[in-house]
Amino acid sequence: MTVAGKAQALLRRRLCSPTFAHAAFKSSPESNYSKLRFLISSSIAEACNNSVLLLGPRGSGKIAVVELVLEDLKAEHPDAISVIRLNGLLHSDGNCALKEIARQLCMEHQLLFSKMASSDDNSQFMIDMLRECGLAHKTVIFVLDEFDLFTQGKQRLLYSLLDAMQTLNSQAVVIGVSCRLDADQLLEKRIRSRFSHRKLLFVPPSKEDIQRLLEYLLHLPKDSSFPSKYVTEFNTRLSNILSDKKFKEIVDSLLDVDGSVSNLLRLLFRAVSYMDMESGLLSLENFKSAYLCTYRQPKIDNLKDASILELYILVCMNRLETKEQNSYNFNSIMKEYKAIHDAYKTSDNYANNVCLRAFEHLLEQELIGFTDSKGRTPSIEFRPVKLLISSRELYQGLKSNSSCPAILQKLFDHESYK
């Protein structure tokens, strides 16, 4: 494989693993990493129970940090930790979660897991295991991803878990990870009382952090299989780009929308995969095009693609809505459509069923939608509909659509600006 290829592969691998990205902040003492690590290691050291919530928007690297911490701690105390990972998406219901816990405990301790076990057996088994681990001075760490989903329903799992931790002399740490900042408010009282209210808040990184992160992510390592001359060239080129004003604008506007690290990673991923393979160097162009691809407006795209008949229908609907017609359906649209044709003698006067087909296209493009919940009447032309795009979006669409006839523009303008 070429050097460039190897470089790209390396960069892609970096960008695809959030843990790598978040390892950038390991060193700084006030980073969440250090806090969490301190917390867990202390609870391991003094063999006590503990619980913590990691809260922050999606893609802010909560799980990544947890993984990093656990990794390091595992390296530190090889057999003093066993980790149980649950995910609210998968194990939100109690039985399933208990089963999963039992399964993972079995795997940890080379025990035989029986699928047939009832949930009571499983919970009993979990409690026994907790006790055993407590006696063996082994900390069991529960990582509950999508913590808020565990709080749906009757939070049996959480209760049994925390209750077990309180009663018997086990040593376990429960790490709740959620993107809902009010996750702890969702807990029942009996559980909240048992839950220690430590929270680690994950906020989007600051500008200089971002800068550091970028360099950390994109610079090729000096000491590697790459020819040093290529590396130096690549890195100098890169630092030029990073210091470029244009690039800064791009990054800022990106992070204004969504400041999370993963968002940044996505942009970089695109840019890297656009990398020019001959020279094997990144260029500003890559980032620009990547940025353009990242932010497109689907509605406008759809409008660009809409056929003329569909545009007619949209404009008719818009006219109806500006007439304050509270609710209307396909028939009333058709009335409007025919009225337009009687007025302006346009060439596009099509039969009803063709218009209905176009109408259905619009529906499945989700430019328009039904207002009533479920179709009681068999035929869709009687169900009330509404536009799902604002009139100025429609306006942009008409402008951007290459084949849009002038008459439509006129119709639209003259009823929107009168």
Place this chain on the structure above:
Amino acid sequence: MGTEGATPERRTTRSSSSLSKPSLDAPKTPLSPPQSLPFDLLFSDEPLSIDTLLSNLPGRSAQILEISRLIGPPNSPMLPLLLYGGVSTGKTSAILQIFHHLNRPFVYTSCRSCHSPRILFESVLNQLLLHRRHPGNGYSSARRCERASDFVNLLRDALSQVTGSLRGKKSKLDGNREMIYLIFDNVERIRSWNKSSDILALLFRLFDVLNFPEVGLIYISNAAPDAYYSMTGSVEPVSVHFPDYTVDDLFNILMLRSRANPKLYSSFLSVVLKPFFRVTRRIDELATAFDPLFQKYCEPLADLNLVPDESMKRRLFVRLQPHLAASLNETFRFPSECSFEAIKEGTCSKKGNIRKLNGRETSNELDFHMSVSAKYLLISAFLASRNPATLDAAFFDSTGGSNNHKRRRKSSQAIMDQKDETAEEMHMKGPGSFPLERLLAIFQCITSVGEGTLEEEQLEDGMMTESGNVGLMSDVLLQLSTLCNANFICKSGSCPLEGSTRYRSTVDEDVALKVARSINFPLSKYLYRR
């Protein structure tokens, strides 16, 4: 999902099959025994070259290049990918052909064929485990997997197993492991499943949930990414948009897929494509519209291989014009070029069991049989749906007493003030619903009106002494069920106040008029015109 590619010419197949006698002695294709089926996650035949790939899919080169960039070099990880774009913009075929080109292992599942989570999970696992269903295992799938949690565990095992085997197979061993790609097609269908939000969330977060860097996830969807934003915020995959085809793309695609004489076909397209393009831009609809049109276009030509000159083009165009106008306003056609009609013309000229039907014929008489009372019932249902209930008394004085004078005045008053809003209502709600009693009342009235027509029937057939409508009344409920079955009347939801079910007629006006004509009943007299 339309997928471009060469469609074989219909005509050739017809000529071949027209002389195939009604028996299934087709050349049996050799069947390899089921177990030793060559079945891995690659395309069986040799990979495409990039040029053929690009030439196969006109107007998609940009997307193809971008996708293959994002997928990246072999065995380098990738972020989840979302291909979205309108129906039949070549998403599926693009990704498939790309993989055919890259020749990498992948797993394809379409959420349309897999119409429930369990089937989705199991089909993914079956493919990963190279499991094949056959009567031996009772067509059961490799793993029984209903829960998402089980799915994730099983999937993780299966993936590690597969990647391991792949690495084993690859002789050259470079630092990082083989990738395997999961393709989920028609993701938008999932939204119509129940508990859809969970499944969607799981599917789109599968990358994080698995955290298994050797898997590449590719989603294909008609709906734009914003359709999948959920309450708790969602990780957004790297998206690639497939715009609709432009006129030129369409032209190229159609040229590519037609086997006809290219000159002729291009002249045909130059005539046809523009007007149709104003109506729809979907390649499948255009293609279905063009096939019969091209037949029409070619009809006058002796040999289909000649190169048309200007004058001929003009003549052909003039001939085509009427058909063009007709098929522009046509969505669902019964093919008049339905192949075996030719045969029928030839062989069985008995009574035509198949009549060609060019979509929009308007015959004045009803082309199916209905009993007279059913017709009356249909008409009365139509009236009951069309006319506001308040005006029944005005139209047919069912009470037939003295009081209906004042009633009529009152109701005419009612007409005055109700006129506009009923019209609006008609437009909105469509045919109104009515209780059974009202239907019967109207039925009685109009049958007594239709007496006149019934009478002379009676005198020419001696019997039916009691006045016709009683005879008609006898099994009217039977007829009602008949009409419901024929989908002329539909039971709409029962009225909340008293529990009786309400009915609603779904026939449109001209059918009703046809029926009325067939029993010469003056329908228009009773119709409440707005």
Place this chain on the structure above:
Amino acid sequence: MLPSPISDPPTSSAAAASDDVDNNLQPFFVLHKALPRKSERKSSGCGRARRKIDLPPSSPKSIEKSDVSSPEEANDRIYEQLRLQAFNRTWSKIDSTIKDVLRQINLNLFDEVQRWVLESFSNIKSIRPHKVSEIQRPYPLVTDTICRKIPTALIFTKNAEFVDDLLTFQELGGHLKSSGCHVAYLSSLDFSVKHGISGCLRSLLRQLVSEAPDMADIYILASWYCEPENYDNPILLIIDDMERCCGAVLAEFITMLSEWVIKIPIIFIMGVATTFDAPRRLLLSDAQQHLHPSKFTLGSPCEKMNALVESVLVKSCSGFSIGHKVAAFLRNYFLRHDGTITSFVRALKLACIKHFEMEPLSFLGLDIPDEDCEIFQHGQCDSLPDSLRNHAFNLPSCQREKNLKGTGGSLIHGLTELRTLQKGWSSAVMCLFEVGKQKNMQLLDIFCEAIDPTLYNLRASDHNLQLSSLTGRSLIEGKSGFAKGGFIAQAIQQVRELPAASLSHLLNIWVVHIEEMNEIQDRVRELQSIISSGGGGPVLKEKCTDIHKRSISLSAGKGTLSVNDKAAMLLEGMVRKFLMPIECVPFHEIVCFKHVDVLQSALIGDPRRTIQVDLLKSPTYLQCRCCSRRGNVLSSSMHDTSIIYSLAQEYGDIINLPDWYQSFKATVSAGTKTKRKLQHSPASKKVKATPSESEATIQARFCRAVTELQITGLIRMPSKRRPDFVQRVAFGL
């Protein structure tokens, strides 16, 4: 239990008085009081009553019945047995013919469909790859058409009522299965919103794949299809009632299958009852995109009816035929009430049953058709008990003919006569029908007119006066004594206006219809020869040009009538000669069923009406002394329900419950004063026996009575809006 009214003479006589009373009894007992006795009442009551009714009033039968003796009874048993056998054989014959006819009608459609199936299958096969492994791939094939279409045969069953065609689709399926296709039937019930797409898939798999797992998905079908034994045959899905499917589910099903159609050659066959835009109304446009429809049409009910009438009624070889009134009734029933062959056949069967049940001699009819059983008939007829023979010769038809001596021989003679006449008649009718086809007349109509005795008499009468002045003119003008605008007249007129070609064609068909009548055949032959020799060519030519000049041309060439007119005259002659309705023939009662009223009441016993009638004048049925003498004044001893209902008559379409109850109470309590008499009244002893009629009881009775009215569907219970008002549902009779 109440004393059974059967036992006491007045009831039975009353029941016997009129036929409707007889069948009124059944709905009357819908009221629960008498329910337990309904069955045995019918069984015992009907038989006797009927026989009385059916006999002509002045028949010796009644006498014979009165002094009935044990051997006679035994005979009756025997002959009942005979009639039963006769019925069974006759009906089985008719039934089989009907089945054959209907199958015959569909047969060539089936062939069309089969050809089409092979056609579209080979289309698919030409596209799809020949490697099975390709088919088993989960991903769609790259070499594909732009829009995958499922070949779809829309079979239009020209009838809004789909009962007739249920069997047709089964047969179609069998027909195609025999040619090696895999066939699966899906009904509209599979396409329900509740089960969605998995429902129809499951039933599809259950029919095709023998050991299908519980989870139904299309992959199973694919891998099933790849088995060597299943491979290389198309899979047909037959949906016989498409309109009734849930559109959304059907659309989803279609789109899903369309992803697979190249790999698994699936072909739809859908039955559409109504118009050709039914699928358009049912499916969304993108589902329509995936159908590649072609249109077939089944024989319309009228065609079926023609064939059926021809084979069963006109060319009936079975000893059973129907009189004019019955025919007219059947025709009405077909046209007006429900135009299904099924119900027509049912009615016919009912008529057949009634005939064999009522007509004592009907078993003779069975043997009429075949000549060689004369001897057997001799045996039968001679062995007839006098009672029956008398009955035979007292048949009204025989009493018309004075010159009949009451021997078995003459009876046989009469019967054979009947047969020959029948033959001539049927061939005449067929000839007429052949003409009528040109103006698409229905055979049923012609049939009804042809067996109308009054018309026949009319014709006969003016035939005589025509003999006096027989001019070609009057014939040509068609001023013959046919019902004006009658079908026969039209037919004859039609003959005059036929162009030459179709005329010769017609003649050819005629020859077929009239084999064994030689003289007619000769005349037809000579006509044919004229045409073939081109004789009367010029006249013919101008015939085809225009008909108005005809009269002049003919007045010019008076002697030489044109071929058309010859043909017309021939036809008319046939009509006069042979078109003798069966009802004008002696002994026709033996084979011919004429009692419309019986049939009608058996078929449409208008229950709602009868219930009301019975409720209003119940005293006439249960002949209790208490109610019978005062006219229709309400007496407390009447049945509660009938009291209530007669009270309800005073109200409009809405009844005020309290008032109603008050008046009911008044009536009942009026009764309690005269309890002495009531003790004897049979009708309502149990209820009124208690001396003190408490308020509660009355209320209870009131409630029960009202409920009964609701059950019988005469009133509707109060709605939430107006709690103290019930609504009358049935008005008038």
